Amino acid sequence: MSEVHHIHNQDPNAGAEQRKAIWKTFWILLILTALEFVIAFTVPHGVLKISIFIVMTIVKAFYIVGEFMHLKHEAKSLIWSILVPIIFVAWLILALLLEGDAIFQAIFG
Amino acid sequence: MAAHVTTPGSVEPKMWMGGIEPMKASYGKLMMWFFLISDTFTFSALLVSYGYQRFSFPAYLGDFADFKFSNLYWPIPERVYEAVPFLHGMSLPLVFVGIMTFILIASSVTMVLAVEAGHRMDRAGVEKYMLWTILGGFTFLGCQAWEWSHFIHGTDTGSVFKVIENGVEVTKTVFGANLTENQYGPPAFADFFFFITGFHGTHVFSGVILNILIFFRAATGFYDKRGSYEMVEKVGLYWHFVDLVWVFVFTFFYLV
Incomplete structure (x- = not known):
């Protein structure tokens, strides 16, 4: 196991792709939350509004669990x-x- | 790893014979995942019982603009959470809770960046991002303390309700909320507010404590000596879970 960090330390670009994916996930979550605000004040209260919110929540949960918690890659x-x-x-x-x-x-x- | 040790006559390692990781995840990481599953059930129980109470109580059917607090129907959350610190008396629905959501998502990002730095054995990176995550956690807790304080003390005018006291119906002005009285609606609404956001806040608090511990151990070179920053990853799982729960609390408590 000890040889692992020597390899990583020498490459300054290591993990760059992963960091890109992290920030992409951040923007997706931020935009979805902003959209939720817009919907909260523009769409009339009813089944449609609640359904949109539930779908958006599940999409956000997918990104948090899949990317941040890394479950997608397990x-x-x-x-x-x-x-x-x-x-x-x-x-x-x-x-x-x-x-x-x-x-x-x-x-x- | 056990696979490198070859003793004459030893058997090939198989999936469930020990010495290998069946799900390609370490013991600690697996146990964190299974703990989080049990925590999912606890939070689900709280949120679903909120839904249960809400479904068994009348909803407000009138016009949004005419909405007044009453203990006879469930309140519209936009009208309950419309206060922001330093902007007294202004109606800014869901703005403050939106800021809190942003803080928690941002701290989740810095946490995952700390995990990524840990993979590269980059001690300075882990320290930097752990500090940002800790700061985000404390900011969130501070916001929640303010929100609770406002919720408990109530609005300037309070709400005039008919309530039963000692078996007699009396009309009185209720200010704020506690476990038995609630100016925003039925007492059950306040009870769920305290229990759900309180339980989540407790999780955030223990998450911050764990993050501080990880920061301390990273800063003192403990993980360098161990040769692995996997602890950052395990505590990261917990911290993201706290963020995940907030996404659900935000939708089902504040939005719908």
């Missing part, structure tokens, strides 16, 4: 071990939102 087995458990969260969302709506109908419906 072994396939690691990617799937992290992503598959999220199914439980999807189930939780479905179950509790249906339950919440049922309570609303029972009290105010």
Whole structure:
């Protein structure tokens, strides 16, 4: 393992491509957040607005997890071990939102 | 690595026999990932129960311009979070929380740049970017402290609500919010604000502590001696996760 840093130390351009990718991700996140602000004040409140926000949030999450947390470049087995458990969260969302709506109908419906 | 050691008669290393990394990630990195998965569940539970409460409560159906705080319907977040430090009395919806989002994204970038510098064994680079990340973390915490303080103390005029006190309905002016009273809407709204942003803030705080520790160890040459800056990467994973959670909190608490 000790030979690794000697190689890297001699090359001043090492990691330049990676740094470029980092800043590209930064700009994508920044522009998406700015767009979210524009949408918050221009699109009327409703299903469309919420759907746009959820899609944009997932895109931002993709870039943070994929690029910043480097998951996109890990072994396939690691990617799937992290992503598959999220199914439980999807189930939780479905179950509790249906339950919440049922309570609303029972009290105010 | 164990693969370089050849003893006569020894077996070839196989996937699950030890000595190799099955997912091509070190033990510490894998454990950080699995810890983050469990933390994902905790934050999901908090955010989804917020959605559950919101769905079981009436939404405000009137015109946006006529909106008034009431404990009978869920508030519009734009009208709750519209204060900015030093600009007292001005209505600047979501501006301050936007600044906070920017700070956290920027500190995530400096963190990943520190990780990248660590790959090149560039100690000065790691130190520089870790300091920026720590600064970003403290700034975010400061912003959150101000936001909490404003939320707790409330607006100048407060809100006039009908509330039940000792079994009798009384009309009173409510200023700010705590766990039982809330001038912006139903008490549950304030409870979720305190729990969700508080739990996230606690994560930011422990992240800053970890970052300081990493900075100290990098600056004293600990990782140079070890020959690897992988600890920066592991703590970086945690810090990005905190940023990731904020992206979701921002959408589901402040935007929709």
